[in-house]
Amino acid sequence: MDEQFARDVMHGLSTTPKYLHSKYFYDQRGDSLFQQIMELDEYYLTDCEFEIFQNNKEDLLQHVTTNGKPFDLIELGAGDGTKTKILLKYFLEQGADFTYKPIDISNNALNLLHRDLAQNIPTLKIETLQGEYFNVLSHIESIPGKNKLILFLGSNIGNFLKPVAEDFLTRLSTILAEGDMLLLGVDLTKDPAVIAKAYNDSKGITREFNLNLLSRINRELKGDFNLNNFEHYPFYNPVSGTARSFLISKTRQTVTIDRLNASFHFEAWEPIHTEYSHKYHLSELSKLATDSGFKVLKNYTDSRQYFVNGLWRVAHNI
Ligand SMILES: C[S@@+](CC[C@H](N)C(=O)[O-])C[C@H]1O[C@@H](n2cnc3c(N)ncnc32)[C@H](O)[C@@H]1O
Structure with a gap:
């Protein structure tokens, strides 16, 4: 188990609002999904x-x-x-x-x-x-x-x-x-419409890339995230020039992560912030x-x- 990953997940899911660091997108599956994203016209x-x-x-x-x-x-x-x-x-x-x-x-x-x-x-x-x-x-x-x-x-x-x-x-x-x-x-x-599409492509690959963070926690830290209970929600704010990605809990639920010896409660529609992409x-x-x-x-x-x-x-x- 990657100790730093475990510590960061523990911290991110115990904080309000919840967050997961974007550097953790890139496991083997994430690397491959990112390669597919780079081939999209929208990206x-x-x-x-x-x-x-x-x-x-x-x-x-x-x-x-x-x-x-x-x-x-x-x-x-x-x-x-x-x-x-x-x-x-x-x-x-x-x-x-x-x-x-x-x-x-x-x-x-x-x-x-x-x-x-x-x-x-x-x-x-x-x-x-x-x-x-x-x-x-x-x-x-x-x-x-x-x-x-x-x-x-x-x-x-x-x-x-x-x-x-x-x-x-x-x-x-x-x-x-x-x-x-x-x-x-x-x-x-x-x-802004061009930027918004880059983070929400029509084939759903950016969606899968974002959700893969939860799969990674399930695989590496023995979590029980049900991916069907979360939705990918990207949002671009043209005032700050910031695209942000979230995973939204679609329901009130509790997720247990065995290797952290911890459970995390989610309210319905509660977000986990996963990425910033600032534009300049x-x-x-x-x-x-x-x-x-x-x-x-x-x-x-x-x-x-x-x-x-x-x-x-x-x-x-x-
Ligand atoms: C968005 S991809 C871009 C890859 C490449 N630079 C490109 O332009 O196609 C980000 C890459 O940076 C790596 N990365 C992300 N955060 C990192 C960090 N904190 N330290 C080292 N590498 C990191 C990821 O593993 C991934 O391969």
Whole structure:
């Protein structure tokens, strides 16, 4: 049993309002469901970032290799690396000297990624690092000598509350050196109807992805959640620019989780909050960069202006 998972579930279900942390979506089933989500037209984020990388890989490489030094390409929350592969292949074709270091909390995702890359890009130097962003970031501190390009894609930054995102980026800039860079993928504010569909697709895969959190508790912590008694409820607030996902208890019920030695009572229509996905304005992002010790070098956007990949350079003395 993962002790941290048990502790966090205990805390989240004992708190009012109840919550479960979104990082726990990604067990083996969750990884596979997320891959299906990325293939949905409604989940526009993947297509946007794909387009941005296809159109800007050359410019990006020029910025990253201006000083001619070898570099580490460190990806936070790499998942299956679908979009990253565009950059990896292009950078290698151009003779760039780099090592790819994907970090992910999901061992399953890292193993699949490692196997896939060993097979499809055999000349790639790769070192996988399993763990939470914050824990593995301390390893990054101790890697000497080379320049670093950090990738934080897929709008993963949107899963943090905005002040937490600023703290995270500040911590990142602090442990990086002058000249290191960050490529940050961020979902932009847009038509609320487009955003709402991305979290409530017509095939019901995001619904299954959200409910899988309860299945995971049943599997790993011996819970007795009846999934039929819960509904997926995503909600986008255009004022705050925040998409939030909930699981709603459709009935008054008590759920027992054996490995926690605990039972949890739910009122009818009581929510469990499971995810934030914050959207940003471009102007907010340049302030965020400055406030967290970076300077924006370039903003690459897709043709619909739905998404941005900001290339930021560490700028401690601003
Ligand atoms: C939304 S997916 C995005 C994957 C990839 N970056 C992309 O853009 O396609 C989030 C990934 O980050 C990982 N992840 C989520 N929270 C994490 C955390 N706190 N520490 C490390 N990895 C995390 C998940 O396991 C998952 O593979």
